[in-house]
Amino acid sequence: MPRLSEMGWRWRILLALALLSALLIPWTGDDYLVKLATRILIFALAASALDLVLGLGGLVSFGHAAFLGLGAYVVGIMFLHDFEGTGFLGLAPSQDIFVQFLLAALVAGGFALATGAVCLRTRGVAFIMITLAFAQMLFFFFVSLRRYNGEDGIALWNRSRGGWLELEDQRTFYYFVLACLVLFLVFAARLYHSRFGRVVRGSKDNDRRMRALGFPTYRYRLTAYLLSAVVTSIAGVLLANATYFVGPAYLSWHMSGQLIVMVVLGGIGTLFGPVLGAALFILLEEFLPDVLDLFAAGAGEYWMLLLGPLLVIVALFARRGLLGVLVGTGR
Amino acid sequence: MSEEVLRAVDLTRRFGGVIACDRVSLALRRGEIHALIGPNGAGKTTFLNLLSGELAADSGRILLCGRDITRLPTHRRARLGLARSFQITSILPGMSVLENVSLAIQAHAGSSFRFFADAGRDPALNEPASELLARVGLRECAGLPAARLAHGQKRVLELAMALAGDPEVLLLDEPLAGLGPEEGRRMVELLAGLRPRTTMLLVEHDMDAVFRLADRVTVLVYGRVIASGDPDGIRRDPEVRSAYLGEEEGG
Numbered sequence: 001m002p003r004l005s006e007m008g009w010r011w012r013i014l015l016a017l018a019l020l021s022a023l024l025i026p027w028t029g030d031d032y033l034v035k036l037a038t039r040i041l042i043f044a045l046a047a048s049a050l051d052l053v054l055g056l057g058g059l060v061s062f063g064h065a066a067f068l069g070l071g072a073y074v075v076g077i078m079f080l081h082d083f084e085g086t087g088f089l090g091l092a093p094s095q096d097i098f099v100q101f102l103l104a105a106l107v108a109g110g111f112a113l114a115t116g117a118v119c120l121r122t123r124g125v126a127f128i129m130i131t132l133a134f135a136q137m138l139f140f141f142f143v144s145l146r147r148y149n150g151e152d153g154i155a156l157w158n159r160s161r162g163g164w165l166e167l168e169d170q171r172t173f174y175y176f177v178l179a180c181l182v183l184f185l186v187f188a189a190r191l192y193h194s195r196f197g198r199v200v201r202g203s204k205d206n207d208r209r210m211r212a213l214g215f216p217t218y219r220y221r222l223t224a225y226l227l228s229a230v231v232t233s234i235a236g237v238l239l240a241n242a243t244y245f246v247g248p249a250y251l252s253w254h255m256s257g258q259l260i261v262m263v264v265l266g267g268i269g270t271l272f273g274p275v276l277g278a279a280l281f282i283l284l285e286e287f288l289p290d291v292l293d294l295f296a297a298g299a300g301e302y303w304m305l306l307l308g309p310l311l312v313i314v315a316l317f318a319r320r321g322l323l324g325v326l327v328g329t330g331r
Numbered sequence: 332m333s334e335e336v337l338r339a340v341d342l343t344r345r346f347g348g349v350i351a352c353d354r355v356s357l358a359l360r361r362g363e364i365h366a367l368i369g370p371n372g373a374g375k376t377t378f379l380n381l382l383s384g385e386l387a388a389d390s391g392r393i394l395l396c397g398r399d400i401t402r403l404p405t406h407r408r409a410r411l412g413l414a415r416s417f418q419i420t421s422i423l424p425g426m427s428v429l430e431n432v433s434l435a436i437q438a439h440a441g442s443s444f445r446f447f448a449d450a451g452r453d454p455a456l457n458e459p460a461s462e463l464l465a466r467v468g469l470r471e472c473a474g475l476p477a478a479r480l481a482h483g484q485k486r487v488l489e490l491a492m493a494l495a496g497d498p499e500v501l502l503l504d505e506p507l508a509g510l511g512p513e514e515g516r517r518m519v520e521l522l523a524g525l526r527p528r529t530t531m532l533l534v535e536h537d538m539d540a541v542f543r544l545a546d547r548v549t550v551l552v553y554g555r556v557i558a559s560g561d562p563d564g565i566r567r568d569p570e571v572r573s574a575y576l577g578e579e580e581g582g
């Protein structure tokens with residue numbers, strides 16, 4: 001990801017177009033389109049947060065759905081207790097979205113520190129497997145958690161409250177999500193070039209060299225993991241609000257896999273690329289089945305089969321993903 | 332000139348049945364170039380790894396400027412002034428040449444838990460990095476991706492990274508490995524130019540370079556120190572000749 005001042009015209013045009021269309025979509029007045037775009041923005045947030053560990057740190061976390069799910073469950077559990085008029089661990093439940101952000105950050109952050117402390121001692125395939133294992137543990141925990149409806153999940157009757165923001169209004173909610181994403185991307189772009197970001201990237205490049213230079217790289221990787229988890233949990237809070245639903249599926253390995261696919265499709269290590277990846281993935285998920293059904297009735301169900309070859313093509317010919325195709329591969 | 336910067340006492344390390352380092356003791360005096368030589372598999376790299384903290388010693392102690400660092404992790408030792416190069420070139424291939432050195436400077440320039448300010452535009456990091464690059468003759472390559480450098484330039488870059496932060500001790504593992512004669516000559520000049528500011532432990536197979544550079548030489552064979560002293564004495568030592576130098580000339 002280049003600095004703003006170093007971006008070529010293709011970068012600038014792409015950013016301008018993306019921002020412009022993101023700002024204008026609600027004005028189409030098409031409720032379906034706004035909902036779809038909201039979903040894209042939320043997954044864009046989760047995917048670029050994942051890119052902090054995957055792209056910058058070179059750590060393939062196959063368990064990021066855990067953080068997404070934890071964020072979503074904060075919303076669900078708060079809603080349920082508020083609805084029942086019961087307390088949660090003796091505390092009054094809150095439906096304020098900012099309180100829920102904070103809670104999600106604490107819970108996901110705690111989980112990230114505890115699991116990351118173990119995962120980050122390993123590398124490569126072991127890392128993938130251990131992150132997956134921790135996420136699966138959490139998945140089965142929520143599946144068997146009767147108190148919160150087990151695998152049926154929790155249906156929400158209303159969105160979280162956003163102070164003077166009327167989040168129940170689809171357009172307001174959309175802009176709220178967009179603001180979260182833009183804030184994170186600005187932060188991430190700064191982070192990329194900061195001292196911290198350089199150390200994390202250096203540790204991906206050659207961890208041994210970084211340690212010999214004097215960097216305790218484990219601490220930096222753990223911090224990146226923590227940051228990534230916290231932001232992903234924020235996306236989880238938003239996702240629950242977007243869908244009016246929370247269930248164990250949010251923590252499943254399919255979800256973790258989808259997030260990785262979005263990052264790879266969009267462009268690993270570019271932070272902005274995963275936004276494009278999320279858009280492409282969700283548009284394919286939404287429209288490809290219908291398109292396939294036109295060719296053969298019932299073929300739509302198998303849209304995922306086309307995703308495989310697409311990923312192979314990206315892996316072989318476009319290492320910087322969709323972003324690389326659009327803006328060129330020069331850094 | 333006789334102050335001790337680094338002292339290893341009876342360092343021992345086994346790999347299964349192999350004793351790679353067997354009670355190796357060695358002291359580096361401030362400002363000297365101390366060569367560590369020995370045949371393949373003698374345990375030279377293992378010894379450097381014990382000193383730098385990449386490997387834990389089974390027994391023995393390491394003192395840096397009088398401070399016991401035996402149990403410190405690699406990064407702490409590096410921060411205390413123990414820098415090294417690796418036998419197989421170890422740089423950050425994905426970053427520019429300048430970034431490589433500037434990251435090395437960053438390691439010695441306060442906390443890196445800074446998340447906002449642009450480090451690539453920080454003169455406090457870039458200026459010393461550029462100076463170092465100029466010193467080793469890589470200034471023209473500053474903007475290139477490090478992966479694109481020629482092998483010899485990569486080794487010079489690694490040396491520049493090790494020099495960042497003005498280390499107390501420089502551990503060099505075969506800096507001439509894979510260099511052509513001209514590049515090798517320049518590397519020797521570069522190393523000679525670091526004297527007397529930098530204390531060096533130099534592992535090297537190139538005997539011409541060793542005898543040109545070294546103030547003292549220690550010979551390691553099968554994990555044991557068989558001789559240590561000034562270069563002339565080492566050259567004449569019959570045990571060294573039969574165990575090592577003779578082999579070298581014969582082979």
Ligand SMILES: Nc1ncnc2c1ncn2[C@@H]1O[C@H](COP(=O)(O)OP(=O)(O)OP(=O)(O)O)[C@@H](O)[C@H]1O
Pocket residue numbers: 346349350351369370371372373374375376377378418
């Ligand atoms: N990580 C390891 N695991 C097992 N054995 C090892 C390991 N590292 C080194 N050894 C063994 O220890 C001995 C010393 O190896 P070392 O690499 O230190 O030698 P060296 O003097 O650096 O040799 P060279 O001149 O070839 O670089 C060898 O017998 C080697 O096989």
Ligand SMILES: [Mg+2]
Pocket residue numbers: 375376377418504
């Ligand atoms: Mg060696």
